[in-house]
Amino acid sequence: MATAYQILSGETEADDETKASVLEAADTLKYQLNITMRDVAAYAGVSITTVSYVINDNPLIKPTTRQLVRNAIRDLGYHPNTTARNLKTNETRLIGYAWHVAEDAIRRNPLLDLFLYELAQRAESFGYHILTFTQVGGIKAYEDLVNANRVDGFVLSDVVYDDPRIRRLLELKIPFAAYGKSNAEWDFPYVDVDGKRGIQLAVEHLMANGHERIGMISWPEGMRIGDIRTQGYIDTLTSNHLPIRESWMAHASNTLDDAFQAAQSILTSKPRPTAIVCANDVMAFGVKRYVESVGLEIGIDVALTGYDDTPVAELIGLTSVRQPIPLIANKVMELILTEIGHQAATDRQIILDPMLVVRASSRSSRKA
Amino acid sequence: MATAYQILSGETEADDETKASVLEAADTLKYQLNITMRDVAAYAGVSITTVSYVINDNPLIKPTTRQLVRNAIRDLGYHPNTTARNLKTNETRLIGYAWHVAEDAIRRNPLLDLFLYELAQRAESFGYHILTFTQVGGIKAYEDLVNANRVDGFVLSDVVYDDPRIRRLLELKIPFAAYGKSNAEWDFPYVDVDGKRGIQLAVEHLMANGHERIGMISWPEGMRIGDIRTQGYIDTLTSNHLPIRESWMAHASNTLDDAFQAAQSILTSKPRPTAIVCANDVMAFGVKRYVESVGLEIGIDVALTGYDDTPVAELIGLTSVRQPIPLIANKVMELILTEIGHQAATDRQIILDPMLVVRASSRSSRKA
């Protein structure tokens, strides 16, 4: 039995009538003649092998032949079939990225869509793509994807201490790279941003503007990321010989109300701080609420800084610590590609510095 | 030359020493013995074909044989190789979704990450996945992906009038489904939310609370989406015999400053409106800024509504029109799967109703 392709291409004898009917059928069926290496080879008068070599830039091929094949590829509008290549080379050039942990608001990073975007962009420059999936089923979603040969590796974000995903991926020797640190005893590639440094930047900025009584709002103790930021606050004050008071520190969850109350507790203490640093932007927003509710003004009476530089921060003119998301995505992509084996090895653990974006909420200086 | 597999599985004769060294090499190379249908077939004592039939639930296979194969699959921990299947069936079970049009702030929908999440979730329930990519190169990015057989179809969002992507995809007969309407003369599958209806909900809600002088801020004229919302405002006022005044309507871009000025122009007109509906949340935020800057209070002196129900709306207690993102994603996924041909055909054009989320910014009623 001859395929439509064979009939149309003349490989098989067929009278004009047959050809016409095949063409018609092909059209109604929206059948697209798939151009393969075979066609290119025939057109260029070389073997399939040679076409493959040209596509893969194998230096063995003579320049004239190379050009011949290139022309054929151009003339026929040929495009390599990724699936076939993948089957043969046993890779997918796909990186899995689990779309966020929607349930846990505290861990939800509002900048992850930017992260994903940058990730995708970077991946594309290496001929890779990002496959997004949901991890409602936990680690099983990851295992299924590699078992089915759907992806070559993973990028993780929202990493936590004792992260079961990391444990399992290490166990199964599945390539991955993470945005965020986890257990120190685990050796895996990650990119993290120095949280202590971020708070340090904020505190030093406030100091530079003349503030000496500085409070802080962070998450309840026990959350690694929060504890680190709190430590940054304490360390910076200590090394600069500024006072530390229990009453200037408060804890809050990621809600406005909590932050509102935390602000109240801090700002009603005597003497009251002239500035407050927050472990994230939502908290800062809550502080702003409180400050304005008592007739004071942010940036005049109370200086304020947030963390993460979310869109809200820009909206309300909030000074905030920004994580270099594009750079992080960049590095994470380098790491995962290294793991997969298409890049030269570099350092597997990367710590980046955040930067401070200064806005009106902390700009005015306090003449001490 | 025998493969490691053949040596280890006993297909090829090999002494124990050879086997051991192969095993060792396999371990150091992180070589994973790939279990294929071949192994399953051998283990179950049937042919590869039968295994395939069992996997694809072909009813031809006798229940006992079926069970036999199922057991073998379980025992060996076999997982079908997606790539091989894809090659054979000429599909990828991957849907492309271009991550947002980052440059154009006006068109940027802050809820698209939720959309993507829902999309991914829905896709997974059909055995599909979402491949995210960037469309910096425009339509070429789409063409490349189908040419390379990377995806079966696309989901579009941020659709505009005369959208070049839609034009081209229709031309090439590439399956896709869109979130958003475009030119009426184009027949393509889409899901859209009734923008007029959204504004109508907001206006009627304000009316129900006793407001009769209602202003509106929208984008500069000529933007389809803005014009539709403006029309919703005018129509609702008209059909309720409420006054319409030029001075109560203003245009602004997506910035706080613009909205601030627009609010100023509206609220300094005499008589001044007691309520303002905005074409999106950022504008509402700007209005709030202005209102508070003149010592008035949102929700008391001026009622306010936004559009899109972004996180900011919840943060500041803003009444806002919400698009049913999960439902939209759901429908879009149904549409694209229909296009690809794995689902029964349904209506190809779907219009959904938005809902109003009432918060403090408009809750208090005005006793007229």
Place this chain on the structure above:
DNA sequence: TAATCGCTTACCAACGATTGCGGGAAACTA
């Protein structure tokens, strides 16, 4: 007893690419 008929399952050729190996022609050496 032989022909026929379902019902199951097996054979085998694809799908579109990659790659180890080897052969032939051109270039070089003697």
Place this chain on the structure above:
DNA sequence: TAGTTTCCCGCAATCGTTGGTAAGCGATTA
């Protein structure tokens, strides 16, 4: 001119599936 080396390129196997076709089987029928 003959032998050797070098350089290109083609042959054919292979990746793990799918599915059309055909073969084997026991049971039924003539």
